[in-house]
Amino acid sequence: MSDFKWFFVVFIVLGVVWFVTGGPERPSSKNPFIHEPAPLGEGTTYTKSGFWSMFQFPFASKTNNNSTQTTNTDEKMAEEAIEEKKAVSNAIDESSAKNESPYKDIAQLVKASATQKNPDREYLQITISSKSASSVIIDNWKIRSAITGNQVSFGKASYLPRMGAVNTEYTIKANPGDKITITTGKSPIGSSFRLNKCTGFLEQYQNFYPTLPRICPRPKDEIPPEYAYATGPNAFNDQCIDFIERIGVCSINTRDIPLNMQPQCVDFITKQINYNACITKHSNDPDFYDDEWRVFLKRDSELWKDRREVIELIDENGFVVDSISY
Template identity: 30%
Template structure:
């Protein structure tokens, strides 16, 4: 009886183990179906010292990552330096001549410009220096007139402008920019260097209706010369009256200034007087031009 009982238990245990085994196999198969196949590993064989081949597992190489293209660098931007203003640029204004004084005329310095079309430079306050002295460029009258007050302002030079600076007192106590009418000043003051006579002249067609004597007199008048009343009053009769009326209406300083708004009325030339004797040696010297900041703009030797 005892032996029968032991055999029954043994058979039960065997059946239980078989059931457990098949149950585990089914579970593993179900899990694989759910999660997919397990990645395979590459195997490699090697032989040990006893000549027995052994398998070794090596992981599969990971796929190469795609490299991003290098970023394209933009070229460096060019830095544009602002142009040097003419008042601080060497040679923008330069000494073109130094004239030594003589018995009949004073010494003077001539300044010229090297400027672009839209540049302007103020030279009032600049210093001209020699080996023995120095002087400061003063103000001047930019729009000289015979009919109002002439106010001094800073001297402003543009492209093509030039200035004469005289070492003497101005005959009219003013420095000024020339215009088409300033030549009339030659009859009012004694200028060491005569002012240019650029006054406009009448066309001959405008007075051909006058008498012969009147026409001859008008033709003899030089530029910037006003008619002499002692001569015009000598013309007699109706022809004389017509001649005087025409001259008094058309040959005057006021008529000259009617051109003030024309583009070429004002000259490129300035006349400046510094009311002192020359600072330059009569034989040899060194002229240096400095701006208001003390920067050397130009130098000239003779």
């Protein structure tokens, strides 16, 4: 019994000492480790909120450095994209705020042959200022009569039409100095198109208004050097070269070829002097494309009055770019 009393006295004394030295507020009570162990796993840290915090948030917090870096990069790229978009659309936004087209004074409408009754000969022209700082994207623009209300949309053409094929039309990108001829009628080749150094061939069997420039390479200049300036069985003889020199510029041969003509010469005349062969050979030339577009509105009757008319050029946002009256 006396032993139990002594045990009870010792227990009370230890309790008093524990309370006097800090009790539950002692660091050792909050953290059971003598030295805090190293975090388990890369990038984790332990909290120092005490014992009870383990019931509130039992997992170690983790910081993902890669995620932060990716987020910062994405934000930077997004900011750059926004700034780039702002730079491109600045002129449009400013002009929209002023209720005017950003293409005003850049694209000019010209009367040309608007008074013609025949839709195939009735055409207007748009000229892009050579002083323009950039190309003009013509997409869903309109030409409208302020008098009759007649209007029509345009803005697509084939960049490189081919004969004997269905030509896809794309949005027109007009460069500074370009001219766009807009004909009311239908295209003789079935599509609108951009002119190039070979399109003069198209004029041989179709009628264009205005006529297409005939600026094709001369047939004799298309003779490969190994045929024109060589000797032997494959070289073109005088009869062949004389015949080729008489073929007109931008023209397919229509004359009878002599029966005794060299086979290789006949092959050249029939297969290499035509529109498709021309674009195949020259489409990569730096001067291949011309600065004119031909757009056809595919109408069967005239659109514009021959007198007392006001015609407006409207951009894709509905703003007047230019107008003419006569």
